[in-house]
Amino acid sequence: MSPPLVLPFRGEQFSFTLNYKESSQDQSSVDFSAVVIGRDGKVLDVINKHKPSALDSAIVTSHDRDVWLDGTSEVFGTFADEAIHVRPKRLDPTAEVIVLVASVPYIPGQASDLSMTSKLEFIVSYPDEEEHSHVKNHRTTDLKSLVSQPHPLGPLLGLGNGQQSMIIAVAYSDQPGWTVREDLSTFNYDSYAHLIPEVKRAVLRVKADAHVDLDAARSIEEAGLDEFEMATYTRKCEDHDLIHAAGLRIPVPPPAEPAAEGAEAAPPPAVPAPPTKLRLDIGWSTWKKPKVEGEEEEEGDGDPEATELDFALIFYNLAGEEIQQVSSGSTEADGVKVGREYEDPEPEEEPEPEDEEPEEAGAEEEGEDGEPKPPVVKPPPLEPKEDPYAFTLKHTVFLNLAELPKDIRSAVLVVSNYAGAGFQHVRHVRVKVYNISNGEDGIE
Numbered sequence: 001m002s003p004p005l006v007l008p009f010r011g012e013q014f015s016f017t018l019n020y021k022e023s024s025q026d027q028s029s030v031d032f033s034a035v036v037i038g039r040d041g042k043v044l045d046v047i048n049k050h051k052p053s054a055l056d057s058a059i060v061t062s063h064d065r066d067v068w069l070d071g072t073s074e075v076f077g078t079f080a081d082e083a084i085h086v087r088p089k090r091l092d093p094t095a096e097v098i099v100l101v102a103s104v105p106y107i108p109g110q111a112s113d114l115s116m117t118s119k120l121e122f123i124v125s126y127p128d129e130e131e132h133s134h135v136k137n138h139r140t141t142d143l144k145s146l147v148s149q150p151h152p153l154g155p156l157l158g159l160g161n162g163q164q165s166m167i168i169a170v171a172y173s174d175q176p177g178w179t180v181r182e183d184l185s186t187f188n189y190d191s192y193a194h195l196i197p198e199v200k201r202a203v204l205r206v207k208a209d210a211h212v213d214l215d216a217a218r219s220i221e222e223a224g225l226d227e228f229e230m231a232t233y234t235r236k237c238e239d240h241d242l243i244h245a246a247g248l249r250i251p252v253p254p255p256a257e258p259a260a261e262g263a264e265a266a267p268p269p270a271v272p273a274p275p276t277k278l279r280l281d282i283g284w285s286t287w288k289k290p291k292v293e294g295e296e297e298e299e300g301d302g303d304p305e306a307t308e309l310d311f312a313l314i315f316y317n318l319a320g321e322e323i324q325q326v327s328s329g330s331t332e333a334d335g336v337k338v339g340r341e342y343e344d345p346e347p348e349e350e351p352e353p354e355d356e357e358p359e360e361a362g363a364e365e366e367g368e369d370g371e372p373k374p375p376v377v378k379p380p381p382l383e384p385k386e387d388p389y390a391f392t393l394k395h396t397v398f399l400n401l402a403e404l405p406k407d408i409r410s411a412v413l414v415v416s417n418y419a420g421a422g423f424q425h426v427r428h429v430r431v432k433v434y435n436i437s438n439g440e441d442g443i444e
Helices: 192-210 215-223
Strands: 014-019 031-038 043-047 059-061 082-086 095-103 121-127 135-142 165-174 177-187 277-286 309-317 322-327 336-341 393-400 408-417 426-435
Touching: 014 031, 014 165, 031 059, 031 082, 031 192, 043 059, 043 192, 095 192, 095 215, 121 165, 165 192, 177 192, 192 215, 277 309, 277 408, 309 393, 322 336, 408 426
Parallel strands: none
Antiparallel strands: 014 082, 014 121, 031 043, 031 095, 059 082, 095 165, 121 135, 165 177, 277 393, 277 426, 309 322, 309 408, 336 393
């Protein structure tokens, strides 16, 4: 493990890079994420390839330059498979710790873990003190050598080595600047979202091992660890069982300390029961296609109303035959009910400006040459910044799994544009899955 790296406290940006491909043909896939912990010990925000900005774009990934702040730049002279850029002077003052995580999604029946990557290197970059114009590499760590070798028959039998995620490093605000300390712990969970208790333990290790008295560490110690805590996360094109899909985290207990002679051993953490009821929140958002001068306007261009989106949740049996479906027009089936429907809020009408009373004669201020000064025109207030990744809720579906027909083996959620304009005006389509077995306020 490398010694802690102290970053220049006057730096405008520092970056973290994760490289895991040997060539453009390499099919390896690793999710590089960051969890931001506030001084109160709570998760302040997260960032990953599906959510490429955090804390009003003070932290961004390399996936979407549209959300970058002015002055954010790529790492000079290098290629990055995944990169996270931090603008420390633009961070929320309560942000104290950034925990960096690499994860490989678990794929049933297929060997997929950190050992399957061609390489795994972590790079910390920041501008030189004398050359502030370029963000350059300053430390590279080979993580591949720290990961166990794959199971000899893993690719054939679909067996992994159990190392789905690694907490690579902890960056913390240690006045007057930031310090990066490697952690290098590996876990069987395949997402940062399932690692929140471990992320907080990594913060506690900074206090215990590096003797840094972080506010976040003290807050975590006072509140205690919730072994079932999770963060919201996004999955795309991944197949998971219901426990995973419902957002449940089954904690892996740490090695038990031997009990004193005659004392009873501490019981392991209780395993949550499988979900029996789910809630699906379905949402989408649209945008206008920018008009190009001189380009003929096609039907629907620049018109968000050219989208007429609707959904259908279709259930199939083992043979792939449709059993039932629900949609906004057909709201009930066995064990399924479409609940609330949400309309886009209408824009508020701006109040008309009040007529100002004319000033009395002689009340105008005079300039140096005796001429009256022109009236001061106040600029209009800035419009609130739109979050391009905000979740816009449209429909809610409730499922009672015990009441579904017994021959159902799968369900497919389909969103279609019935306006015939395709998805060129559609910015996002998302679904949130909640476990509401114990009530409406469930686990996301």
